[in-house]
Amino acid sequence: DTGKFYVDAATGNISSSGTLGIFGNTTLQGSLLVTSGNIGVGTSTPGAKLHLAGGTILQTVESAPSILSSITHANFSNPNSVAVSGHYAYVGDTGSHYLFVIDITNPNVPFVVGSFSNDCVEARIQVVGRYVYSGDTSNDSLCIIDVANPSAPVLVSQISDATYLPDPETIYVSGKYAYVTNPVGKRLTIVDISNPLNPVVKGSVTHTTQLSGAEGLYVVGKYAYISAFQYFTIVDVSDPTNPTIVGNENNGYLNNVSSVYVSGRYAYVVSNNGLDRFVVEDISNPASPSMAGSSSQINAGGLYVSGRYAYLTAGATVGTLKVMDITTPASPYVITSVSLSNPAGAIYVSGKYLYTLRPGATDYFSVVDLTGIDSPGGNIGNVSASDITVNDNMDVGNNLYVRSGLNVGAGGLLLNGDFGMSGGTTNTLSFSTSTVFTSAASNYSGNRAFTFDATNFSVFNSDRYIFSLRSNNSKVFSVSSNGDVRASGTLYALSNTVGTPGTPGDLSERVDIVEGENVESGDVVIMDTELTDTYRLSKTSYEKTVAGVVSTNPTIVVGNGKTEYTAAVAMIGRVPVKVVSENGPIKIGDYLVTASKPGFAMKYDISSGKTAAIIGVALEPLEGEEGKVLALVNSSLAPGFSSVGSTELNISSTNNNQLVMNADWDFNGFSIFNLKALRGKDNKWYIDEEGNLVAESVRSNKVQTKELIMEKDTADNYSTVGEGTIKSGENFVEIDNIAIKKDSKIFVTFRGNPGSFWWIADQSDGKFKIMLSSSASSDTIFDYWLMGVLDSSLSSPASVEEADQNNSTPADSDTSASGQTNSGSTAQDSPDAANNSSTDPVGNDPLSSAEETIDGENTAPLGNENNSTNADNNPSADSADNQETSPPTEPLVANENSNSPAPIPVEQTPVAETSPPTAKDPPAESAPLSAPSPDTGETATN
Known part of the structure; x- marks a missing residue:
């Protein structure tokens, strides 16, 4: 009113x-x-x-969802799986083997932004972060595709395994593992994907019935839930290396199960075996799952659960999207549905939209509006949701608890507090690529950048490791709880200093001591002559088998010994040693040898002439008759001696078994007898123990020998000997050989009758021709020999130093004009070829050394290698056959007993003889042949 x-x-x-x-109550029919x-x-x-x-806002689905938009693509052939991440939907098409990336930022207008074609797209896909995981059934592979650039996906890795990944069907990613079902292999396989570039099979479980036809897969926490042909199976995956089946359900409603989805204490599965059921499984007891309820649904296929609703597609010809109320698990029922026109396909729900595939005569990707709340903001005290999709940022004010895996994208993970891991017996932190640990700690913020603290370890255990490094699970470095450090390789240091608390320092080795010998620091120990590799106290003076001194404060200790009776014996360095004045007062610089008192040393009396092992050198004097002095351990042997008052000098031994002279040694015209070998400076020449003279070159006015062997090297086409063939019907052949010079003397020997006159034509550097006056009636083979000739009247004497500087060895080779390698004489044809492997009698080849690196930086050479001969190094000192000899300046004198025919010279130029050289008249230097250097290709003088 x-x-x-x-x-x-x-x-x-x-x-x-x-x-x-x-x-x-009021019911509004309008607005x-x-x-x-x-x-x-x-x-x-x-x-x-x-x-x-008070009260509750309840929104229910009453009306049918509506298809908001649909698109197709020329390469859609049989799209069968879909996944959504952020603003993109990813569609796998097994018909065309394409992966499509669809922009769904505007659900009303989705469009394809990129695609990828590969056999890898043959299984149900899953998207996590920047990677799409799929399977290749034809190659039994798991594939990882990088979609960081949605317009250009890239395959980054593919792991194939016919045993563990046969015909992969469904992939589910949780944390650092990908779980793969294999219907053919009746298997679930776990793959470690912590390094996407190198995935590795971690473990697998198979079962002939419970995993037969395994297709659907869902992983929550420590369990994987699998829908198989006749079973719903639960697998414990808490140990990825050994997954085990813990429970299963088999009833008439579970035949030919295709999809599974887990939410809370229930698993939802669909089957299409004729009964065509939607089944709810109670999984609160994983060891004994049981059916809580079911509903008949024809040809059910795609399945997704969100909140109080389950969305599924059904129908083989005309598909239907059904919305089921699962509030009461015992009696799920369909609330509403919408026709999809085409057969039912895969579905995925994100937010208020459902994305589905509709394969058929025309294949579609469709967006369905499920309705829901659109709000610019909200302030809610508590939210319970099956899935939460955040397209942009999320701010958690307090704690975030993730019950299963956590995957973080390319932006990385920043922690403002501590980081801890707890679970299982071993926690694993994996990195997919090279990893750099960086700390912002400075000298002013603390005295440690990184600290590893094993708080529950005992400091007395040597077999419990607080730090262990492995390479492909092989132990390479470790630190035990008592501080022992072990490395499987070699320790290198760029610095030459190794420090330890206190002084002095030494290098010791832990060795076995004879049981009952109570040794202590400073004791002198010797080798036991009855027990292998065992040591005892010295007992008498002038012992010859001294091992060292028991260390007081070793810097480095190597070895462990084999028994419980061990001691660290100093091998080198400074160490306190027990001494007595048995041979008189000990002064700085005195050599020390064993004394008659067990375990003690005394100074060495050189006038005694006794042979004894030197323990070391005293670094400080002895005050009194007995005590300890600091000594520099330097084991050697003090030889006995005889005076030089007679015509003989007997040397029993020196420190390194060598007699070193620092001046010229004039034998005054007398001889040296019974030499094993003789070597020149820098190994430029030597005579080995077999009597072979090895030198870079030999110069002589005359050479007489029973056998002359010329080496050739076909690899470099340089040789002074060779062979050629004039083919039947031809009258010439051209020989190519870089050893040929235009003024070379060429000796030719035919192996048969050439049948006509022959001569040499067109001789120039690197080649010449053999001509016949008429064509050969058959293949005609000949040998040739090249010789350089020097007019000695034009040469001048050369000093030994100049001759040394001109010595080099050209590489040898021999190739015929036809490009075929000719078979001439080689060092292997000689009976002396076996001597090439003789051992160097004098010492190591000083030209050969090893060089080590640390992180690519060169370090000093570690030592000489064996002086073996190879194609890349200088010839070894023990292989005379590997040396090339310069041609003689005089014609060779043939052995008069030889039955071999002399080679036929094409032309002969008389060679002037020279008088034998005297001490005041050095021999004339022979002119060497010129040949290309094997390393540079330039001319080098030999």
């Missing part, structure tokens, strides 16, 4: 210009319009546009 409440009789609309109060003011439910004084005082 105040004029503020009106009812329109024609339309039935109610309007009010003031406050409209409703007491009781409720509030042009100003607030709506209050349960309150007469609403404080906001919509004020609910």
Whole structure:
């Protein structure tokens, strides 16, 4: 009656210009319009546009969802799986083997932004972060595709295994592992994907019935839930290396199960075996799952659970999207549905939208609006949801608890507090690529950058490791709880300093001591002559088998010994040693040898002439008759001696078994007898123990020998000997050999009758021709020999130093004009070829050394290698056949007993003889042949 409440009789609309109060329930069939003011439910004084005082807001699905948009693509052939991440949907097409990336930022207008074609797209895909995981059934592979650039996906790795990954069907990623079902292999396989570039099979479980036809897969926490042909199977995957089946369900409703989805304490599965069921499984007891309820659904295929609803597609010809209420697990029922026109396909729900595939005559990707709340903001005390999709940022004010795996994208993970891991017996931290640990700690913020603290370890155990480094699971470095450090390789240091607390320091080795010998620091120990590799106290003076001194404070100790009776014996360095004044007072610099008192040393009396092992050198004097002095351990042998008062000098031994002279040694015209070998400076020449003279070159006025062997090297086409063939019907052949010079003397020997006159034509550097006066009636083979000739009257004497500087060895080779390698004489044809492997009698080849590196930086050479001969190094000192000899300046004198025919010279130029050189008249230097250097290709003088 105040004029503020009106009812329109024609339309039935109610309007009010003031406050409209409703007491009781009201059902609105149309709209409720509030042009100003607030709506209050349960309150007469609403404080906001919509004020609910107590109670619950419940939104239910009553009407059928609507298809918002659909797209197709020329390469759609049989799209069978879909996954959504952020603003993109990823579609796998097993028909065309394409992966499509679809932009769904605007659900009304989705469009393809990129694609990838490969056999890898043959299984149900899953997307986690920047990677799509799929399978290649034809190659039994798991594939990882990088989609960081949505317009250009890239395959980054593919792991194939016919045993563990046969015909992969479904991939599920949780944490650092990918779980793969194999229907053919009746198997679940776990793959470590912590390094996407190198995935590794970690473990697998198979079962002939419970995993037969395994397709659907869902992983939550420590369990994997699998829908197989006739079973719903639960696998414990807490140990990825050894997954085990812990429970299963087999009933008439579970035949030919295709999909599975887990939410809370229930697993939802669909089957299409004729019964075509939607089944709810109670999994609260993983060891004994049981069916909680079911519903008949024809040809059910795709399945997704979100909140109180399950969405599934059904129908082989005309598909239907069904929305099922699963609030009561015992009696799930269909609320509403929408026709998809095409056969049912895979589905994925994200937010208020459902994404589905509709394969058929025309294949579609469709977006379905499920309805829901669209709000610019909200302040909610508690949210319970099956899935939460955050397209941009998420801010958690307190704790975030993740029950299963956590995958973080390319942006990385930043912690402002401590980081801890707890679970299982071993926690694993994996990195996929080269990893750098960086600490912002400085000298001013603390005295440690990184600290590894094993808080529950005992400091007495040597077999418990607080730090262990491995290479492909092989132990390479470790630190035990008592501080022992072990390395499987060699320790290198760029610095030559190794420090230890206290002084002095030495290098010791832990060795076995004879049981019952009570040794202590400073004792001198010798080798036991009855027990292998065992040591004991010295007993007498002038012992010859001294091992060292028991260390007081070793810097480095190597070895462990084999028994419980061990001691660290100093091999080198400074160490306190027990001494007595048995041979008189000990002064700095005195050599020390064993004394008659067990375990003690005394100074060495050189006048005694006795042979004894030197323990070391005293670094400080002995005060009194007995005590300890610091000594530099330097084991050697003090030889006995005889005077030089007679015609003989007998040397029993020296420190390194060598007699070193620092000046010329004039034998005054006398001889040296019984030499084993003789070597020149820098190994430029030597005579080995077999009597072979090895030198870079030999110069002589005359050479007489029983056998002359010329080496050739076909690899470099340089040789002074060779052979050629004039083919039947031809009258010439051209020989190519870089050893040929235009003024070389060429000796030719035919192996048969050439049948006509022959001569040499067109001789120039690197080649010449053999001509016949008429064509050969058959293949005609000949040998040739090249010789350089020097007019000695034009040469001048050369000093030994100049000759040394000109010595080099050209590489040898021999190739015929036809490009075939000719078979001439080689060092292997000689009976002396076996001597090439004789051992160097004098010492190591000083030209050969090994060089080690640390992180690519060169370090000093570690030592000489064996002086073996190879194609890349200088010839070894023990292989005379590997040396090339310069041609003689005089014609060779043939052995008069030889039956071999002399070679036929093409032309002969007389060579002037020279008088034998005298001490005042050095021999004339022979002119060497010129040949290309094997390393540079330039001319080198030999």
